[in-house]
Amino acid sequence: MIEDVYYLNNSYPMPKVGLGVYKITEEEMETSIEAALAAGYRAFDTAYFYKNEIALGNALKHSDIPREDLFITSKLWNDYQGYDKTIEYFTKSIENLGTDYLDLFLIHWPCEENDLFIESYKAMEKLYEQGWVRAIGVCNFKQHHLERLMEETDVVPAVNQIEVHPYFNQQELQDFCDKHDIAVTAWMPLMRNQGLLDNPIITDIAKRYDKTPAQIVLRWHLAHNRLIIPKSKTPDRIRENIDIFDFNLELTDIAQIDNLNVNERQGKDPDKVAIGTLK
Numbered sequence: 001m002i003e004d005v006y007y008l009n010n011s012y013p014m015p016k017v018g019l020g021v022y023k024i025t026e027e028e029m030e031t032s033i034e035a036a037l038a039a040g041y042r043a044f045d046t047a048y049f050y051k052n053e054i055a056l057g058n059a060l061k062h063s064d065i066p067r068e069d070l071f072i073t074s075k076l077w078n079d080y081q082g083y084d085k086t087i088e089y090f091t092k093s094i095e096n097l098g099t100d101y102l103d104l105f106l107i108h109w110p111c112e113e114n115d116l117f118i119e120s121y122k123a124m125e126k127l128y129e130q131g132w133v134r135a136i137g138v139c140n141f142k143q144h145h146l147e148r149l150m151e152e153t154d155v156v157p158a159v160n161q162i163e164v165h166p167y168f169n170q171q172e173l174q175d176f177c178d179k180h181d182i183a184v185t186a187w188m189p190l191m192r193n194q195g196l197l198d199n200p201i202i203t204d205i206a207k208r209y210d211k212t213p214a215q216i217v218l219r220w221h222l223a224h225n226r227l228i229i230p231k232s233k234t235p236d237r238i239r240e241n242i243d244i245f246d247f248n249l250e251l252t253d254i255a256q257i258d259n260l261n262v263n264e265r266q267g268k269d270p271d272k273v274a275i276g277t278l279k
């Protein structure tokens, strides 16, 4: 369905809802992926850092979905920034996944104090130019990181994957990305179910629409032109999280959720992450 797909700035289509697989273990992977594919997911978000690329690749191979119908994202881990290492660890990621290309390859964190993200991105441009990857982008880039990247490299990132949820809506960064045709993907879109999904504003809206709180929050992300990669290992929730294309939120409800913003991150501040600070 066209409504489910977002056309990136190079016209490559990316499903609006993907399954985030951070913390999905090898034991859980088969069941989660089977449920996800049956529910209609075609996009999967992993990373070298998650140590589950092999399990994801195996689970996808056990399905009969052709590779070209899947959208696989992986990320360059901080420790492997730098031109040559980027190429080396991209190769490891595709080997782990058992595929010969990635749909999207992202820098995981800028790690600005190490000053390697420009050359890492240049290696990604090379991979893109050579057809190893359909689109390239970044994660956790603030406006100042993006400005420098766009000044010093050629390919405008297709995606910036950042922490976004109703308590931390990053509207200014979203506006900047919208202006430059960089698609925002929300990580932690459900705030890891830590006190957001029982907020009375959300539960009241959910009751009115006869939807679940998670569906309301996910639909709110879509209303803001974002892609989403909710993680779940639970088949019922996996189905619930993609079953959001049969309704729209009224503007007043979107505004109510916008008003929940308190500008508080749950995750790390990208300016404080350097190579070696995250294990």
Ligand SMILES: NC(=O)c1ccc[n+]([C@@H]2O[C@H](COP(=O)([O-])OP(=O)(O)OC[C@H]3O[C@@H](n4cnc5c(N)ncnc54)[C@H](OP(=O)(O)O)[C@@H]3O)[C@@H](O)[C@H]2O)c1
Pocket (backbone or CB within 6 Å): 019, 020, 021, 022, 023, 045, 046, 108, 139, 140, 161, 162, 186, 187, 188, 189, 190, 191, 192, 193, 197, 214, 215, 229, 230, 231, 232, 233, 234, 237, 238, 240, 241
């Ligand atoms: N680029 C980055 O730096 C970065 C950082 C963090 C995450 N990510 C990506 O973003 C993805 C999503 O973020 P996240 O995993 O941090 O957080 P999230 O998707 O906001 O939340 C996942 C948590 O919410 C629960 N959940 C899922 N659906 C639910 C539902 N319908 N109702 C109630 N609870 C539900 C899950 O439980 P169960 O699994 O037990 O069902 C899990 O505990 C990750 O998997 C990863 O791919 C990227």
